[in-house]
Amino acid sequence: MAKVIELDDVTKTYWMGENCVNALQGVTFSVDEGEFVSIMGPSGSGKSTCMNMIGCLDRPTSGKILISGKNTAQMNEKELSVLRNKTIGFVFQQYHLLPTMNVLENVMLPLRYQGIPRHLRKEIALEALESVELSNRILHHPSELSGGQKQRVAIARAMVTKPKIILADEPTGALDSSTGKAVLELFYKINESGTTIVIVTHDVGIGNSARRCIRILDGKVAADEAVAETKARTTVADEAVATTKARTTAADEAVAAKTAVADEAVAAGGARLTGGRRKKGEGAC
Ligand SMILES: Nc1ncnc2c1ncn2[C@@H]1O[C@H](COP(=O)(O)OP(=O)(O)O)[C@@H](O)[C@H]1O
Numbered sequence: 001m002a003k004v005i006e007l008d009d010v011t012k013t014y015w016m017g018e019n020c021v022n023a024l025q026g027v028t029f030s031v032d033e034g035e036f037v038s039i040m041g042p043s044g045s046g047k048s049t050c051m052n053m054i055g056c057l058d059r060p061t062s063g064k065i066l067i068s069g070k071n072t073a074q075m076n077e078k079e080l081s082v083l084r085n086k087t088i089g090f091v092f093q094q095y096h097l098l099p100t101m102n103v104l105e106n107v108m109l110p111l112r113y114q115g116i117p118r119h120l121r122k123e124i125a126l127e128a129l130e131s132v133e134l135s136n137r138i139l140h141h142p143s144e145l146s147g148g149q150k151q152r153v154a155i156a157r158a159m160v161t162k163p164k165i166i167l168a169d170e171p172t173g174a175l176d177s178s179t180g181k182a183v184l185e186l187f188y189k190i191n192e193s194g195t196t197i198v199i200v201t202h203d204v205g206i207g208n209s210a211r212r213c214i215r216i217l218d219g220k221v222a223a224d225e226a227v228a229e230t231k232a233r234t235t236v237a238d239e240a241v242a243t244t245k246a247r248t249t250a251a252d253e254a255v256a257a258k259t260a261v262a263d264e265a266v267a268a269g270g271a272r273l274t275g276g277r278r279k280k281g282e283g284a285c
């Protein structure tokens, strides 16, 4: 099976003035095409940072990241933007839909960057919305939707480009129990059609479809294990939604802003990939 994600000794250090945080300290793992992988670990352990690296939303301090066999270190920001748009779909805890656009427009948006004509964009987006059972809400704006509906729109937006990989960072964290279960079921369904899913959860187990769990602790892979297949999917879904409703961190916000806005900016002429909080440091801290 082809590897779609490869991380080799990846580190990430954030600098805040004189202080630094070693958010990732030598993370190595790979994910095969079609896998359903869960990344778990306590708050602050580096899960979102790891996702940002996989999603090419930020560059590592050191180490190598290959997406679909391509070494991302050798790509400029425009090339990374194209890679993201074509290969990766993102889902965040706080949905990050554009409030001024209706449901259909939100889902059509990623297709615009691929130069697909408008009538086709609409057709493809309608199909994606049908698969998340939201055909009856296409003209609503995000503020007129429930949390679960917003997340389903976000999932439709993530899958509309038929990406190889979907990255979901605590997608059920803001949802009630049964809504969270329904959202997880959608991920299982998408995975069954061959899409690789990497899902970050706060303290969740993984089930039938998520047969592998990578545990991150203090920026390192503490365990990378197969999950017993006997574990029922429903149990997992219950655990997922029981997860503490972790507050979105400033870092999460920053990243979300990047996917929605930076791609547009890059497409429009090359904005910087990362925000201003980062300062390159030298040596260990
Ligand atoms: N943009 C950033 N600037 C500075 N520190 C950050 C930034 N993003 C994350 N961190 C720090 O890196 C560590 C890992 O954060 P994060 O990856 O968000 O953890 P998790 O998603 O597991 O809760 C935390 O100590 C956090 O405060």
Ligand SMILES: [Mg+2]
Pocket: 047, 048, 049, 169, 252
């Ligand atoms: Mg996080």
